[in-house]
Amino acid sequence: MKKKKWNRVLAVLLMMVMSISLLSGCGGKSTEKEDAETITVYLWSTNLYEKYAPYIQEQLPDINVEFVVGNNDLDFYKFLKENGGLPDIITCCRFSLHDASPLKDSLMDLSTTNVAGAVYDTYLSSFMNEDGSVNWLPVCADAHGFVVNKDLFEKYDIPLPTDYESFVSACEAFEEVGIRG
Structure with missing residues (x-):
């Protein structure tokens, strides 16, 4: 009887040790994920979240990327700066260089990055501070105006x-006379 009882106690102890080992193995992964670097990205629209968040999370599986649909209001970001809560990355729409100047000292200089190097210099100069730093980068198709050849409009x-x-x-009128683009 004692041998049966001893075997039962041993079996229970072994099950507990195995359970603890398995659970601690599972817990290690979540701890690693929790300990991983977290980057906070404020997006100016839910549309950006729906389109880009899954792609970015797929590209950076070892980094916690926390997306927050913030606000496209400069006062909102000024408030966050004053209260020590600016995110790591801010996306915004239609901030002018002058409007964003209060945040300049809290923003990274992007002028020497590969991303800034991909923007045409003539366009990038509109986003350049007096000291040559660049804190905001334009996005694709971010048009601020048009340049037209008035002579063509008059000619046709x-x-x-x-x-x-x-x-x-x-x-459409230009296309009818054979001018495209």
Whole structure:
């Protein structure tokens, strides 16, 4: 009887040791993930989250990327700066260089990065501070205006566009005379 009892106690102890070993093995992964570097990214729209968050998380599996749909309001980021809570990365829409200047000292200089090197110098200069630093980068198709050849408009008697509809009409009119682009 004693031998049966001893075997049962030993079996229970072994099961406990195995359970603890298995659980600690599982727990190690979540601890590693919790200990991994966390980058906070504030997005200016939910559309960005839906499109880019899954891709970024797939590309950086060992980094916790915390996405927050923030705000596209400079006052919001000024408030966060004053209270020590700026995120690691800010995405925004239509901040001018002048508007963003209060955040300059809290932002990384991107002027020597590969990403800044991919932007045309003439366009990048619009985002350059007086000291040559660049804290904001334009995004694709971030147009701030148009440059037109007025001589072409006059030559083909096409009115200068003043809104989106007249812009589309002008493009169609140019295409009819064989000018594309």
